Amino acid sequence: MHPDRQLEFLKRVKILDALSQVSLEDLAKTCRWHTYKRGEEILGYRDPSNNVFFLVSGRVRAIIHSARGKAIILRDLRTGDIFGEISAIDGSPRSASIEALEAATVATLTSSQFENLLLKEPSVAMATLRHIAGELRRLSQRVLEFSTLVVQNRIQAELLRLAADAGRDGAQPLLSPAPSLSDIANRVSTHREAVSREVSRLTSIGLLRREGRNLRVTDIGRLEKLVRDIKGE
Incomplete structure (x- = not known):
């Protein structure tokens, strides 16, 4: 080189x-x-x-x-x-x-x-x-998350962490490429089906959006508040 x-x-x-x-x-x-x-x-x-x-x-x-x-x-x-x-x-x-x-x-x-x-x-x-x-x-x-949070909340916390790692794009960080459901499951010690259900739920309430092979966090502020609340911060 x-x-x-x-x-x-x-x-x-x-x-x-x-x-x-x-x-x-x-x-x-x-x-x-x-x-x-x-x-x-x-x-x-x-x-x-x-x-x-x-x-x-x-x-x-x-x-x-x-x-x-x-x-x-x-x-x-x-x-x-x-x-x-x-x-x-x-x-x-x-x-x-x-x-x-x-x-x-x-x-x-x-x-x-x-x-x-x-x-x-x-x-x-x-x-x-x-x-x-x-x-x-x-x-x-x-x-702390593994010790105190149920699977649904661990998935939310992991998505927030992935968004932080991806960097901010205004208030809507883009995970590019989107992590697979299996990858997220392996990060939080659960199964793919549990991740699929929670990602679908977060999408339905407007916190996530699929964009081709990518995943957009459409309101990072709401996701941050959600995670803070479940952690009691």
């Missing part, structure tokens, strides 16, 4: 936002680059490797499979995200598998290279801390 292209890719990574041009150029030379095909596994659950991955193009999914083969979707990652940092920091095996949802290009650092980057660049260290704090908050919310 041409160095200019590598530099352009690294500028997409959120935790590297504050790096100077020179620092980005040095980092691009240090990274190893690889493109994965759709459906290809990038990391395996309990894998002993400890590289850090900057996702510079495409989408990937963090997922765990139970002993019976049931998929548990943790979250989807998009261009600009980072993964693998926990194992790089604590040296433990991978806590989830990472699979490419589409062609995905990553830039990787070894754990020692990542540690050197954090020590050399305080802005990256602080951005990494904020990133990890955000992931802990997200995990805490999901634990």
Whole structure:
């Protein structure tokens, strides 16, 4: 890959936002680059490797499979995200598998290279801390939801989370492409039929709208209030 292209890719990574041009150029030379095909596994659950991955193009999914083969979707990652940092920091095996949802290009650092980057660049260290704090908050919310909410309400909370991840389009975020009913079910530990019923209900009351392969949240404010009310916030 041409160095200019590598530099352009690294500028997409959120935790590297504050790096100077020179620092980005040095980092691009240090990274190893690889493109994965759709459906290809990038990391395996309990894998002993400890590289850090900057996702510079495409989408990937963090997922765990139970002993019976049931998929548990943790979250989807998009261009600009980072993964693998926990194992790089604590040296433990991978806590989830990472699979490419589409062609995905990553830039990787070894754990020692990542540690050197954090020590050399305080802005990256602080951005990494904020990133990890955000992931802990997200995990805490999901634990609370699984412990206190019935399936219908967990589906509503997950749709709100997906809308937030997709970014705002005014008051009507667009999930593009729309997650499948099975994907949503795997995120909230239920079955496809329960998700189908709730999505149909939310559509009938004007909170969701199908747009081809996409799903529009037609009133994010109402959905946010609905989720806040069921959580007692």
